[in-house]
Amino acid sequence: FDEIAKSYPTIQWSLENGGKEEDFFEFVYPWFFPRKNKKTPRSSEWEHFHDKKRMSLDHYVLYPKNNGFQGFSDAILKDIDMNYCTIKKNIKNLQIKTDPKNNNILDIKVNTESISGDLFFWCTSPISLAKILKIKSSVTRSGLPQTIIFGNFVFKKNISTKFHEILVGSLDHQINRISFPGKIMKKKNNLVQVEYSFPQNQFNLNAKYWKQTWLTSLYDLGLIKKDNSLDNFAFISETRGFVSKHDLRFLTNTLKNEIMPSIGNNIIIPAFNLGPENINRVIPEVILNTIKSVNTLNR
Structure with missing residues (x-):
């Protein structure tokens, strides 16, 4: 474990600056090491998902059979009803207008077009959202x-x-x-x-x-x-x-507790993490939270 951890400069920096080795063990890909028989409490969707995968006799990595990771976006795109969806790519100029009273997103300006909606799914860094909403966070100072x-x-x-x-x-x-x-x-x-x-x-x-x-x-x-x-x-x-020096889970939970009470109620973060994150961890959580949010909206 000593050599593997040190081969990750990010983890090495964390350890040299006061981080605890045990906090980073599970974030050095677990399959470097033998599977443990001991069960530990699980709190997230991806942990439950991968526990099931690890306990099965055959372990298949979460890739589509055709086109690998690209197969995910291809399958999603194929299943979208374009009568109800518009996909915009290669956006050069994007501006987000928010309501300072409640931090709701009012509209998003894409080039010269203004787009509004009932829900906005935030699928990039939560730190960027905190900056846009002017929410102070201790994470960025740590x-x-x-x-x-x-x-x-x-x-x-x-x-x-x-x-x-x-x-x-x-x-x-x-x-x-x-x-x-x-x-x-x-x-x-x-x-x-x-x-x-x-x-x-x-x-x-x-x-x-x-x-x-x-x-x-x-x-x-x-x-x-x-x-x-x-x-x-x-x-x-x-x-x-x-x-x-803090592990990713601590940072994520700290940031989540700092900004979630302050963001608008029309903003959904389907997978709250500071990334980069293993796609096999993110996908189950994104699917679950997106479906929950859309179902709640449609009730």
């Missing part, structure tokens, strides 16, 4: 923003692997996760995505440096052969999540 970087590799030849993703957990490699999108989508398995997260400004964001560092790791781990030439590489950097 640590640092987290940077997450991705390297997207396209190779000439197929990659020989039986895995959809690999969790590295090694101090020898500046990688937390390696995934194979082509294999997930049941298409040509020549795609690799690597992921690494750390406290903001801890490492440089030079694409050439990370490209070479990650290629070296992919070669050393035996995942890519030297004769498999690289066709394309894309580097992505985003600010996602938060770094603190």
Whole structure:
């Protein structure tokens, strides 16, 4: 556990700044470690869901059979009745107008169009919502923003692997996760995505440096052969999540207690988390809370 925890710079920072090791154990992906027979109380929808999955004889990762993660959005889009729905993409200018008396959202201005509604589902960071509503939070003062970087590799030849993703957990490699999108989508398995997260400004964001560092790791781990030439590489950097000596659950609950009493009653947060979060944890909670909210509105 010592090496695995330290291979996550975010957790390492937390431990060096007063965090307790036991608070972060479950957030280093549990499947690094053997399954425990001891049962502990569960409080969230995703915990109940994954307890059931772990206790079954066959464990299938929550991916659609076709197109991987993209299959989720494809299936949702296919099931939407476009007579009652409009989907807007690539929005350049979005403004949110709120009522200072009760913090309800009055309307959202998309480019030149104003949109109003009975309910607004907030599906991005709760911290952003707190800033818009001018709600002060102790969470933002307790640590640092987290940077997450991705390297997207396209190779000439197929990659020989039986895995959809690999969790590295090694101090020898500046990688937390390696995934194979082509294999997930049941298409040509020549795609690799690597992921690494750390406290903001801890490492440089030079694409050439990370490209070479990650290629070296992919070669050393035996995942890519030297004769498999690289066709394309894309580097992505985003600010996602938060770094603190407190564990993610404590931060989430603290922020939730600070802002939920103050947000408008027409704002729904289907999955309250500070992210980035495992999609397998988020999806059950989003589905449950969205259905509950819509059913309540229709009564």
